Amino acid sequence: MKHNDRIILDSTQFDLTIKRLAHQLIENHNDFSNTIIIGLQPRGTYLADRIKAELKLIDKTYDIPLGTLDVTFYRDDYRRQNNPLVPSKTEMEFDIEDKNVILVDDVLFTGRTIRSGLDAMLAFGRPKMVELLVLINRRYERHLPIQADYIGKNIHTIVSERAKVSWSATDGEDKVILYTPDDE
Amino acid sequence: MMNKLSVNHLLGIKYLTKADINLIFETADHFKEVINRPIKKVPSLRDITIANLFFENSTRTKLSFEIAEKRLSADILNFSSSSSSVTKGETLIDTVNNILSMKVDMVVMRHPNPGAADFLSKHVDAKIINAGDGAHEHPTQALLDSFSIREKYDDLKGKNVVIVGDIIHSRVALSNIFCLKKLGANVRVCGPLTLIPKHIASLGVEVMTNLKDALNWCDVAMMLRIQLERQNMKFFPSLREYSMQYGLDKQLLDSLDKEITVMHPGPINRGVEITSDVADSKQSIILEQVQNGVAIRMAVLYLLAGKIE
Structure with a gap:
């Protein structure tokens, strides 16, 4: 970590944030009988896993179907980047017709990934309602009219900064760091 | 990646x-x-x-x-x-x-x-x-053939694949030889010598003329169609004779030492290179292809x- 990088959420705050998001979901979804969680590939799936696990810790009867969705083929920047994006796996073992869908991603920035995700999701049916849950909401940088319904933390950033979410499952520690560009 | x-x-x-x-x-x-x-x-x-x-x-x-x-x-x-x-x-x-x-x-x-x-x-x-x-x-055909083998066996490395039939007129055979070799499979061809190109050994491919031996050697057999439309001279006496020597029927398939996978790029001439009961058997992956x-x-x-x- 460089001197001007800062920790936005350390592991204690991170844990509290996940718990709060889970409780907010319970307030709105009651028994989750008609609810499905979809994590956007690649990094939204870790958050989706955690939210599902947290809900199950709170009440064993909350066993919510979980899918992972890759949006690569739906992106609007294909052929506008030098290096094409590598797709990740889509695993949607269920139909989302008439379900309440909670779409999950780690960071909400321009909104373009979420836009692609909404399109990709519709290949699996017409949901009754879709909500968006994100861990980090980077305000003021949106390119599209997309807002999250559940937000772990709002941050104010400049475009060149980068928010990185680390997960204990893959990176050894739960934390969120904001990387700032070098001065030179 | x-x-x-x-x-x-x-x-x-x-x-x-x-x-x-x-x-x-x-x-x-x-x-x-x-x-x-x-x-x-x-x-x-x-x-x-x-x-x-x-x-x-x-x-x-x-x-x-x-x-x-x-x-x-x-x-x-x-x-x-x-x-x-x-x-x-x-x-x-x-x-x-x-x-x-x-x-x-x-x-x-x-x-x-x-x-x-x-x-x-x-x-x-x-x-x-x-x-x-x-x-x-015919590159996309070879890619889908190797993809189908990969789906069944995970990896092509070390797998034995025999391509049977009209090799000399077949773009499918040539593309498949390149593709299979690049992925590490062992490739042999089998058919009447009139239908096998002269310099095929330079591609690292062995030639076999006995179908039963070839099938006993392989994990996967690719049966090719006899391309009568490209043949302006006689390469073998008759289709009936060809199918007796190089056609795959259920009796031959069941007599082998192990269960092999049968492929065909289509269109099939049923009864010539393979019989219907082989094409429709559980060892055939023609529709997966x-x-x-x-x-x-x-x-x-x-x-x-x-x-x-």
């Missing part, structure tokens, strides 16, 4: 690296999931126009490319030479440039002359995909479209 092809056109397997082939396979894995969704279409190529130029008859390949293009949301132009100005004496470059001036980005071409796709790629400004050029190459063909062609189109400036 590498995420770009090393080539700008798909002219033949011989121009691809092993990494290219694996990238196509990994991309095709994702498209195979896509084409099994309730809505089987993605918008990736919605700003791309593709011309399918078929200067030679085709059912499967043409339909497979067409459905792959539609699943990727591309716009499509279809052309077949029998109903075109080619019969009025127009040259290939003129025909294609006329089509390209309608703002076409990619061309899928089948042509009776070997090297036609390669020639085109040097003279016109579009991404070219070879859908079969004479007895030269057809399904995989769509996923492979989507992957090739998607990856080459990514190289359009």
Whole structure:
């Protein structure tokens, strides 16, 4: 970590944030009988896993179907980047017709990934309602009219900064760091 | 992971690296999931126009490319030479440039002359995909064949594959030999010597003339069609004699030491190279090949479209 990088959420705050998001979901979804969680590939799936696990810790009867969705083929920047994006796996073992869908991603920035995700999701049916849950909401940088319904933390950033979410499952520690560009 | 092809056109397997082939396979894995969704279409190529130029008859390949293009949301132009100005004496470059001036980005071409796709790629400004050029190459067929073997056995390395029948007239055989060798499989060919090219050993391929021995050696047998339309002389006495020597029937299949996988690129001449009960048996993966063909062609189109400036 460089001197001007800062920790936005350390592991204690991170844990509290996940718990709060889970409780907010319970307030709105009651028994989750008609609810499905979809994590956007690649990094939204870790958050989706955690939210599902947290809900199950709170009440064993909350066993919510979980899918992972890759949006690569739906992106609007294909052929506008030098290096094409590598797709990740889509695993949607269920139909989302008439379900309440909670779409999950780690960071909400321009909104373009979420836009692609909404399109990709519709290949699996017409949901009754879709909500968006994100861990980090980077305000003021949106390119599209997309807002999250559940937000772990709002941050104010400049475009060149980068928010990185680390997960204990893959990176050894739960934390969120904001990387700032070098001065030179 | 590498995420770009090393080539700008798909002219033949011989121009691809092993990494290219694996990238196509990994991309095709994702498209195979896509084409099994309730809505089987993605918008990736919605700003791309593709011309399918078929200067030679085709059912499967043409339909497979067409459905792959539609699943990727591309716009499509279809052309077949029998109903075109080619019969009025127009040259290939003129025909294609006329089509390209309608703002076409990619061309899928089948042509009776070997090297036609390669020639085109040097003279016109579009991404070219070879859908079969004479007895030269048929790269997407070889890719879908290896993809189907990979699906069944995970890895092709060390697998024994025998290609049976009309090798000399077969672009499928040549592309498959290149593809299988690049992926580390052992390849042999089997058939009457009149149907086997003279210098095939230089490709690292052994020749066998006894079908039963060849089948006992292999894990996978690719049965090829006798291409009567390309044979202007007699290569064997009669179809009946050919099928007695080199046809695969259920009795022969059941007499082998192990359970092999049977493939066929289609169209099948039932009763000549394989009998109906073999084609429809559980050891045959002929219909999987057809399904995989769509996923492979989507992957090739998607990856080459990514190289359009």
